[in-house]
Amino acid sequence: MKAVTKDRAISIGLVAPSVILIAIFVYGFIGFTGFSAFTKWDSFEPDLTLVGMRNFARLFATMPTDRFLCDLRNTVTFTVLFLAASIAIGLYLAILLDRHMKGEGLFRNIFLFPMAVSYIVTGVAWRWILSPGNPQTGATGINQLFDKVGLGFLKWGWFTDPTILYIHADSGFGRFLEGIGLGGLASPYIGISLAMISVVIAATWQMSGYVMALYLAALRSIPTDLREAARIDGATEFQIYRRVILPMIRPVTLSAVIVLGHISLKIFDLVVSMTGPGPAFATDVPAFYMWDTTFRGNNFALGAAIATLLLLMVALLIVPYLVNTNRKEVRQ
Helix, strand or coil: CHHHHHHHHHHHHHHHHHHHHHHHHHHHHHHHHHHHCCECCCCCCCCCCECCCHHHHHHCCCCCCCHHHHHHHHHHHHHHHHHHHHHHHHHHHHHHHHCCCCCHHHHHHHHHHHHHCCHHHHHHHHHHHCCCCECCCECCHHHHHHHHCCCHHHCCCHHHCCCEEEECCCCHHHHHHHHCCCHHHCEEEEEEECCHHHHHHHHHHHHHHHHHHHHHHHHHCCCHHHHHHHHHCCCCHHHHHHHHHHHHCHHHHHHHHHHHHHHHHCCCHHHHHHCCCCHHHCCCCHHHHHHHHHHHCCCHHHHHHHHHHHHHHHHHHHHHHHHHHHHHHHHC
């Protein structure tokens, strides 16, 4: 009994410092940030006077041109396009590599290489590649390439384009949403920022290799007997992937959605290094707004409110996934 008690005391003593530090510097700071969101701390001097939900009400104003609403629009645009492009490209690359093509090891390393680069480096590189140029200097980056190969009609402003494609109810896409029962999404307040497409391209370039690695590991774990049995039954390759393989790798798809969705909701460094808030907040995101409000404007309460909403957005994505995973482990 004494030995067991001694071992338990040693274990607690080893774990306690980490638990205490995490409790203070993670959960303690989260709690203080949440508390600050309900205060009047709008200058460099702390003012912890409680003002209720005033800071949150300032964020959700009624005008569609308000910055936080623009940020939410940009986040939705980025998340949908980023997830769709990364998963589609990653799955396609994994299928190619799974067919044991020549030079598989080389191509696998090439596809995974962008993951070794930080978002800051990615943003700087793609800022140069997608820089549209100006009338004084002429076209630069990919626009200059379009000029050289005779595709000047493809030139575009990229991340400097402030155009917002609003989804009106009487537009073609609005009528399509109405036809599938999603007519409530069509309104003058919901739109797609074209400038965010540039950020999506850069982020997809960096993360599609990660998705490829997930799918490739899943594809290699599927027994070849299942594929051979499907071929004997007369199934085509497309039917094999649609009816056999894709349903089996659905958990991997869910994991990729969770990881990429978490990245997209809190994206910051790529936007900072590549575009900033952009013209008319065309590429602004909540994380950049939080940093700008807190450390440039010294409005700590409003910045804390944005941080709290970001935490809730990420929690709405992560918590159900963790609960579902834990339930499956308990059942097994």
